[in-house]
Amino acid sequence: MTEVALHAEGLGKRFGRTWALQDCSLELPAGRIAALVGPNGAGKSTLLHLAVGLLRPDTGWARVFGRDPRHDRDALADIGFVAQDTPLYPDFTATELITMGARLNRRGWDAGIARDRLTRIGIPLDKPVGRLSGGQRAQVALALALAKRPRLLLLDEPVAALDPLARHEFMQALMGAVGEYGTTVLLSSHLLADLERVCDHLVLLHTSHVRLTGPVDELLAEHVRLIGPRLPDGAAVPGVAEVIRASHTERQSTLLVRTDGPVDESRWTVHDITLEDLVLAHLGASAGATPSEVAA
Amino acid sequence: MIWLTWRQHRRQALWTAVALAVLAAVLVPTGLSMRSSFEDSGLGACLRALGDAEFVGGEGCESLSQRFANQYGSTAFLAVLFVLLPVVAGLFLGAPLVAREVENGTHRLVWTQGISRRRWMLTKFGLVGAVALVLSVGYALGASWWLGPLAANGLGRFRYLIFDVQGVAPIGYTLFAVALGILAGTLTRRVLPAMGLSLAAFIAVRALVELLARPVFLPAKTLSYAIESPVMANRFAGSWVYQEGVRNGAGTLVLSDARVGCGPNAGADPEGTARCTAHFAQEGFGPGPYTNWQEYQPADRFWTFQAIETGLFLALTALLITLAIRRVRRIS
Numbered sequence: 110m111t112e113v114a115l116h117a118e119g120l121g122k123r124f125g126r127t128w129a130l131q132d133c134s135l136e137l138p139a140g141r142i143a144a145l146v147g148p149n150g151a152g153k154s155t156l157l158h159l160a161v162g163l164l165r166p167d168t169g170w171a172r173v174f175g176r177d178p179r180h181d182r183d184a185l186a187d188i189g190f191v192a193q194d195t196p197l198y199p200d201f202t203a204t205e206l207i208t209m210g211a212r213l214n215r216r217g218w219d220a221g222i223a224r225d226r227l228t229r230i231g232i233p234l235d236k237p238v239g240r241l242s243g244g245q246r247a248q249v250a251l252a253l254a255l256a257k258r259p260r261l262l263l264l265d266e267p268v269a270a271l272d273p274l275a276r277h278e279f280m281q282a283l284m285g286a287v288g289e290y291g292t293t294v295l296l297s298s299h300l301l302a303d304l305e306r307v308c309d310h311l312v313l314l315h316t317s318h319v320r321l322t323g324p325v326d327e328l329l330a331e332h333v334r335l336i337g338p339r340l341p342d343g344a345a346v347p348g349v350a351e352v353i354r355a356s357h358t359e360r361q362s363t364l365l366v367r368t369d370g371p372v373d374e375s376r377w378t379v380h381d382i383t384l385e386d387l388v389l390a391h392l393g394a395s396a397g398a399t400p401s402e403v404a405a
Numbered sequence: 406m407i408w409l410t411w412r413q414h415r416r417q418a419l420w421t422a423v424a425l426a427v428l429a430a431v432l433v434p435t436g437l438s439m440r441s442s443f444e445d446s447g448l449g450a451c452l453r454a455l456g457d458a459e460f461v462g463g464e465g466c467e468s469l470s471q472r473f474a475n476q477y478g479s480t481a482f483l484a485v486l487f488v489l490l491p492v493v494a495g496l497f498l499g500a501p502l503v504a505r506e507v508e509n510g511t512h513r514l515v516w517t518q519g520i521s522r523r524r525w526m527l528t529k530f531g532l533v534g535a536v537a538l539v540l541s542v543g544y545a546l547g548a549s550w551w552l553g554p555l556a557a558n559g560l561g562r563f564r565y566l567i568f569d570v571q572g573v574a575p576i577g578y579t580l581f582a583v584a585l586g587i588l589a590g591t592l593t594r595r596v597l598p599a600m601g602l603s604l605a606a607f608i609a610v611r612a613l614v615e616l617l618a619r620p621v622f623l624p625a626k627t628l629s630y631a632i633e634s635p636v637m638a639n640r641f642a643g644s645w646v647y648q649e650g651v652r653n654g655a656g657t658l659v660l661s662d663a664r665v666g667c668g669p670n671a672g673a674d675p676e677g678t679a680r681c682t683a684h685f686a687q688e689g690f691g692p693g694p695y696t697n698w699q700e701y702q703p704a705d706r707f708w709t710f711q712a713i714e715t716g717l718f719l720a721l722t723a724l725l726i727t728l729a730i731r732r733v734r735r736i737s
Contacts, residue, residue: 158513163737164737185517185519185521192513192517193510193513196509196510196511196513196514197511198509198511199509200416205412208408209408209412209518212406212408213515213518213520214518215519216519217519218519250514253514257518257519
């Protein structure tokens with residue numbers, strides 16, 4: 110059995126009367142690159158903040174490699190975190206930020222990793238990071254997170270503010286590093302397109318609940334699109350565990366379903382779906398969803 | 406962590422040093438010239454001879470004092486500037502401490518490194534507190550030195566505003582202001598609102614303590630003596646006079662903010678004293694005998710009052726820091 114990098118059970122966080130995250134249970138096996146997807150306000154940041162110990166849960170618990178990130182300092186040493194908008198002290202140079210990391214991480218800090226990465230991609234080390242471009246700042250933040258040599262890397266919308274080229278470069282750097290060190294990654298984004306190609310695990314949040322979680326290949330294998338003659342309202346389809354989304358014309362029904370057995374292929378034509386189809390269907394299935402945000 | 410604190414605040418430290426140097430460049434020369442004329446004129450020696458006796462007879466040091474007051478009395482208004490220095494420390498050292506991190510999101514960078522948030526707070530609050538302590542001690546000593554001659558010359562170090570910038574009270578105010586700034590920062594999570602909030606709260610708390618609490622730290626004493634008395638209350642003793650005036654035989658206050666000397670030293674001849682008293686009766690002040698009366702805190706309570714005031718503000722500081730630590734734990 111593989112080790113669990115991030116394990117949450119009944120995790121919930123409330124701000125005032127509003128639940129930002131509710132009843133969240135998930136297991137992220139070590140070695141995965143997981144996409145944390147959901148519309149704005151779905152609770153992605155809250156989940157990441159709970160995982161890195163910035164927040165204290167109101168219900169349930171989260172463990173990183175079996176340790177409580179809120180109270181166990183060793184757990185914090187295992188986690189690399191890149192917060193939203195990649196905050197850095199703007200008047201610090203990259204070199205000073207690396208020094209800061211060394212001072213704040215007595216154990217496991219590898220300044221060489223950060224310095225080499227930044228030199229390789231041509232980011233000046235002696236310029237205040239406030240004067241770098243957004244893409245360069247994101248690279249510095251990533252390099253700092255990697256220099257901790259984390260076993261779990263959490264990234265909160267790291268590319269949301271970047272232009273397409275910088276976005277591409279960032280994802281490339283991230284994937285290169287993950288390949289090199291075998292780090293487990295949980296990466297949030299409301300832009301599914303950024304993640305689709307690189308992720309092998311999905312956590313889909315919607316209205317502060319986990320809608321769907323699991324390995325991408327398994328999810329894609331059990332979800333299909335069925336097209337066939339018009340289905341009477343309320344009729345069950347053999348082999349289908351759940352109809353996630355249905356649309357009907359006068360003579361034809363299109364269903365996006367989760368299967369739990371063989372489907373009658375004489376009646377239905379079965380189409381494979383993409384991750385994006387799956388996410389949109391799940392978000393569209395919930396009341397008040399705005400799938401366009403996810404697809405955008 | 407100490408390195409980080411220094412690296413983050415070194416620019417502030419530099420500006421603080423520059424500001425203090427400018428302040429010193431103004432105050433040291435004026436202070437020196439004030440002190441030398443205080444001594445050279447003989448006023449210093451005269452006042453020292455007087456000591457803090459409750460009563461003085463004769464001319465006392467009045468004419469020397471008057472000359473000195475004419476020359477330097479208006480500079481005492483600089484004390485108003487001193488009064489504001491602690492809140493400046495609160496605004497510029499305290500308010501940004503947490504608020505700037507949260508405003509820029511960098512708290513998510515620094516609190517997810519390998520040290521606990523508690524350690525971060527202890528180091529930051531501790532170092533900034535230590536700097537504030539050193540600054541305020543220097544400030545208290547400097548202000549006491551500069552104001553010394555003016556305070557001795559009848560202004561009294563016990564008086565409003567003068568009391569506030571010397572002794573140990575400024576230390577209490579400064580640490581309080583810094584703690585207030587930190588707490589305001591954890592509440593507003595933005596630098597400018599935090600500065601505004603701490604300024605307003607500082608003024609409110611200081612005014613409340615100054616006007617309502619301080620006068621009742623200890624019950625006031627009263628002093629009465631006949632207007633014909635050959636001696637007068639020593640106005641150089643440095644006591645804090647709440648009220649003074651002249652009462653008639655029925656105990657009614659007939660003249661406020663005044664003291665009357667009909668004694669043998671004031672009126673030149675013995676008949677003068679009688680004439681002086683008689684004049685009083687003719688003015689319709691009611692029945693004699695007339696007495697000078699004052700309600701006051703004696704000068705020797707200065708350090709007791711300083712200790713109470715400082716203790717009060719240090720207790721508030723501890724309370725605010727505790728609240729700030731609790732607030733910081735809840736920021737994400």
